Amino acid sequence: MKALAATADPMLVEFVDLAEPTPAADEALVKVEAFSVNRGEIFALTGVYGTPAASGRVMGQDIVGRVRAVAADGSGPAMGTRVVAHPEGGGWAELVAVPTSKLAVVPDAVATITAAALPLAGLTALRLLRRVDELSGTRILLTGASGGVGHYLVELAAAAGASVTAVSASRDRGLRLAELGAAAVVRDVAEAVGVFDVVLESVGGTVFSAALTRLRPGGKVLWFGQASLEPITLDFFRLFSATPFTLEHFPHWVSTTTDGEDLRALVDSVAADTLHPEIGRIEDWAETRTVLTDLNNRLIRGNAVLTIEMK
Numbered sequence: 001m002k003a004l005a006a007t008a009d010p011m012l013v014e015f016v017d018l019a020e021p022t023p024a025a026d027e028a029l030v031k032v033e034a035f036s037v038n039r040g041e042i043f044a045l046t047g048v049y050g051t052p053a054a055s056g057r058v059m060g061q062d063i064v065g066r067v068r069a070v071a072a073d074g075s076g077p078a079m080g081t082r083v084v085a086h087p088e089g090g091g092w093a094e095l096v097a098v099p100t101s102k103l104a105v106v107p108d109a110v111a112t113i114t115a116a117a118l119p120l121a122g123l124t125a126l127r128l129l130r131r132v133d134e135l136s137g138t139r140i141l142l143t144g145a146s147g148g149v150g151h152y153l154v155e156l157a158a159a160a161g162a163s164v165t166a167v168s169a170s171r172d173r174g175l176r177l178a179e180l181g182a183a184a185v186v187r188d189v190a191e192a193v194g195v196f197d198v199v200l201e202s203v204g205g206t207v208f209s210a211a212l213t214r215l216r217p218g219g220k221v222l223w224f225g226q227a228s229l230e231p232i233t234l235d236f237f238r239l240f241s242a243t244p245f246t247l248e249h250f251p252h253w254v255s256t257t258t259d260g261e262d263l264r265a266l267v268d269s270v271a272a273d274t275l276h277p278e279i280g281r282i283e284d285w286a287e288t289r290t291v292l293t294d295l296n297n298r299l300i301r302g303n304a305v306l307t308i309e310m311k
């Protein structure tokens with residue numbers, strides 16, 4: 001089968017021929033039709049988490065395709081069923097083995113490309129908002145809002161009654177956020193009006209510090225990323241006189257629900273016309289390298305989806 005693998009040159013991916021995966025007993029074999037790419041995969045390719053991805057490693061956590069072989073333990077959907085899944089890597093390939101607990105059936109009403117935009121960004125947004133005690137009437141400041149996660153956060157939080165101020169450096173990439181329910185879209189934290197009960201922060205560096213000054217006494221910061229790659233600085237003495245606040249670290253994979261359960265909730269919301277993935281780029285998977293570069297350079301609004309020609 002064909003797959004896109006990391007090379008010795010970070011950010012470059014190239015087609016390789018690999019043996020078909022051998023699924024474990026609880027895994028279905030899925031023939032991939034589309035996948036999306038994420039900033040986290042750029043981090044893995046370029047070594048932000050440690051060393052750059054080894055040559056030959058196949059990444060990819062967001063796929064949609066059809067079940068080619070049913071899991072041997074009988075779990076999961078029947079042969080030919082269209083599914084959306086969140087495998088732990090290996091998704092930039094024609095075939096992927098996925099635990100059946102990490103996939104959900106895609107309803108007919110949902111297009112393959114739309115479903116492909118859901119997994120990592122959608123799961124992150126859904127689970128992040130569960131960490132907010134009460135959404136209705138809550139004032140939220142969201143940084144890094146124009147990416148895949150940000151669009152889902154805005155729509156889900158606004159639908160639950162939160163008032164979201166979204167920060168995007170680019171007017172164009174911020175446009176859709178207002179349509180999805182943001183109460184305000186600003187270019188910089190300094191432009192945000194008022195104080196906030198909750199800050200959702202994923203940019204890091206000075207953006208984190210600026211957002212912290214806008215938190216109400218006793219408010220909560222949910223810290224879920226560092227897109228700028230700039231570490232944050234917390235000076236205890238500068239905060240000494242402030243009312244205590246809560247800072248929570250958020251990794252999306254810590255959840256009491258399975259990926260399959262949450263993917264089902266997401267895809268059902270799309271089918272019910274209450275969740276609208278923002279897909280800023282759709283390309284053939286031969287263009288993955290270019291799309292990753294554009295994502296890295298903050299040129300894509302929402303998610304980017306790559307399609308694999310169906311044979």
Ligand SMILES: NC(=O)c1ccc[n+]([C@@H]2O[C@H](COP(=O)([O-])OP(=O)(O)OC[C@H]3O[C@@H](n4cnc5c(N)ncnc54)[C@H](OP(=O)(O)O)[C@@H]3O)[C@@H](O)[C@H]2O)c1
Binds near residue numbers: 039146226
């Ligand atoms: N904790 C978790 O489990 C988890 C899971 C998934 C994602 N994440 C993190 O969540 C964040 C959003 O993910 P995503 O997939 O939505 O990413 P994305 O599509 O790349 O969006 C990142 C956003 O950050 C903003 N940004 C501001 N300053 C930046 C800078 N110096 N460099 C790059 N981007 C900058 C960009 O908005 P503007 O350019 O419009 O300002 C961009 O829209 C990322 O930091 C990602 O690593 C965390």
